[in-house]
Amino acid sequence: MIRDFGIVWSEHSLLLSGLANTAILSTLSAVAALLLGFMVTPALMSKRPAVSGLARLFVDGMRCVPFLLFAYIVYYGFPSFGVRLDNWTSGLAALTIYNAAYMAEILRGAWVVQPREPIEAGVAFGFSEIRLFRRIILPPLLLSAGPVIGNQMIQIIKDSAFLSIIALPELTHAASSIQSRHYVPFAAFITAVFLYWGLCLIIEAGVSSIGRVAEARR
Amino acid sequence: MADSNKVLDVAGVSKRFGNVEVLSDVSFRVDKGETICVLGPSGSGKSTLLRCINWLERPDAGQIYLNGERVGINNAGIVMGDRDLSKIRTRIGMVFQHFALWPHLTVLQNLMEAPVQVQKRPKAEVLDEAVALLSKVGLSDKRDAFPAKLSGGQKQRVGIARALAMRPDLLLFDEPTSALDPELVGEVLVVMRDLAREGMTMVIVTHEMAFARDAATRVLFLDRGRAVETGSPDKFFSNPETDRARQFLQRYAGDVASSRR
Numbered sequence: 001m002i003r004d005f006g007i008v009w010s011e012h013s014l015l016l017s018g019l020a021n022t023a024i025l026s027t028l029s030a031v032a033a034l035l036l037g038f039m040v041t042p043a044l045m046s047k048r049p050a051v052s053g054l055a056r057l058f059v060d061g062m063r064c065v066p067f068l069l070f071a072y073i074v075y076y077g078f079p080s081f082g083v084r085l086d087n088w089t090s091g092l093a094a095l096t097i098y099n100a101a102y103m104a105e106i107l108r109g110a111w112v113v114q115p116r117e118p119i120e121a122g123v124a125f126g127f128s129e130i131r132l133f134r135r136i137i138l139p140p141l142l143l144s145a146g147p148v149i150g151n152q153m154i155q156i157i158k159d160s161a162f163l164s165i166i167a168l169p170e171l172t173h174a175a176s177s178i179q180s181r182h183y184v185p186f187a188a189f190i191t192a193v194f195l196y197w198g199l200c201l202i203i204e205a206g207v208s209s210i211g212r213v214a215e216a217r218r
Numbered sequence: 219m220a221d222s223n224k225v226l227d228v229a230g231v232s233k234r235f236g237n238v239e240v241l242s243d244v245s246f247r248v249d250k251g252e253t254i255c256v257l258g259p260s261g262s263g264k265s266t267l268l269r270c271i272n273w274l275e276r277p278d279a280g281q282i283y284l285n286g287e288r289v290g291i292n293n294a295g296i297v298m299g300d301r302d303l304s305k306i307r308t309r310i311g312m313v314f315q316h317f318a319l320w321p322h323l324t325v326l327q328n329l330m331e332a333p334v335q336v337q338k339r340p341k342a343e344v345l346d347e348a349v350a351l352l353s354k355v356g357l358s359d360k361r362d363a364f365p366a367k368l369s370g371g372q373k374q375r376v377g378i379a380r381a382l383a384m385r386p387d388l389l390l391f392d393e394p395t396s397a398l399d400p401e402l403v404g405e406v407l408v409v410m411r412d413l414a415r416e417g418m419t420m421v422i423v424t425h426e427m428a429f430a431r432d433a434a435t436r437v438l439f440l441d442r443g444r445a446v447e448t449g450s451p452d453k454f455f456s457n458p459e460t461d462r463a464r465q466f467l468q469r470y471a472g473d474v475a476s477s478r479r
Contacts, residue, residue: 118319120274120314121319121320122320124272124307125312125331125332126336127332128301128303135335136320217366218366
């Protein structure tokens with residue numbers, strides 16, 4: 001068994017590049033999903049039924065599709081409409097779009113329980129449209145939804161493992177290559193598990209620092 | 219407008235919520251430096267009237283002019299877009315019943331947010347003014363505290379300072395002491411009394427009868443959405459014209475006698 005881990009160690013550069021790719025993929029798509037969520041959330045809350053209906057359709061649609069299937073559609077399905085994306089682009093797009101729906105729903109949930117008066121004060125003091133959302137509505141939302149957003153980021157990291165099926169050289173893909181090359185499945189996969197765990201610990205640390213910022217304001 | 223003394227002119231404002239007529243044909247004017255106290259039973263439309271002035275509620279009928287400029291309707295007779303409305307709203311300060319401070323910002327940031335972000339005034343100038351305003355309301359030591367850490371009375375004094383930081387032409391107060399513990403009401407009223415003395419133009423919805431009697435230049439009595447009576451506080455409190463006002467005052471008579479400060 002020790003020997004198996006020795007073999008995995010001999011492939012550490014492959015694992016590390018997989019880890020780096022997973023980190024890049026997750027970070028980029030988490031940030032992009034959150035930014036996209038910032039745009040979808042006001043649409044969900046819109047008083048215009050057409051706007052909120054469309055946003056609701058997107059959010060509910062995404063939440064009811066398994067991520068693996070959605071990744072297949074983007075990578076294998078889109079080319080039939082002439083949209084041919086390489087595995088990095090389709091992986092990033094799939095992770096981003098899919099999780100934007102969750103981010104939007106998380107922010108909407110935090111929005112509806114916010115007290116109405118501070119937002120109304122924003123309006124009374126001359127804030128409107130984008131400035132109202134960015135300066136007055138959004139910051140308390142991020143503080144109160146911080147832990148749930150962190151949770152979703154962990155979900156993004158785990159979902160990114162699915163992208164090994166479209167040959168994206170991320171962590172699961174690297175572990176899987178090592179095991180098939182050297183026949184050391186347990187050592188290869190358990191090492192990957194610990195590396196995923198490390199990434200999640202970083203997110204946890206981020207969440208708890210947001211928590212401290214929020215606590216000071218509560 | 220020829221009358222340069224007139225800050226606010228409310229003409230025939232009506233507002234319904236569904237089948238309920240909350241305001242009907244309310245008219246009054248506020249001159250520069252006046253303190254108008256709006257009195258009346260609960261549900262008489264006082265808060266709605268206040269919220270119509272800066273178009274937080276859109277009136278169904280009537281006109282509102284701030285320094286001769288129509289609020290809510292542009293020159294072409296069309297309802298203003300958010301941007302035009304925002305511009306007018308920056309000239310009307312508002313103090314809320316439940317303070318409505320922005321929870322993610324410190325006290326000082328609460329004061330500076332709208333002057334810097336909306337009015338686009340230079341930060342250094344706004345900072346100096348905000349610091350001075352905090353000392354005026356007696357909260358210099360709380361400048362870096364978050365609203366959640368303040369008492370109700372302190373929150374409301376921040377609320378007043380935040381409104382003043384906009385250098386408004388007119389200040390609206392929506393029951394500023396109703397959410398406060400009785401022992402905290404006094405510290406807020408002191409600040410408001412000072413403002414009245416300094417000649418700030420204010421419209422104050424309140425149930426503090428003693429305050430209205432001492433500090434108001436005029437009283438506006440609303441009942442069931444109608445402006446039933448208006449006049450000097452002396453006359454209103456000692457010799458009201460209508461039965462409705464008399465009944466209302468009887469209910470509060472004890473208050474006025476006992477809470478006179």
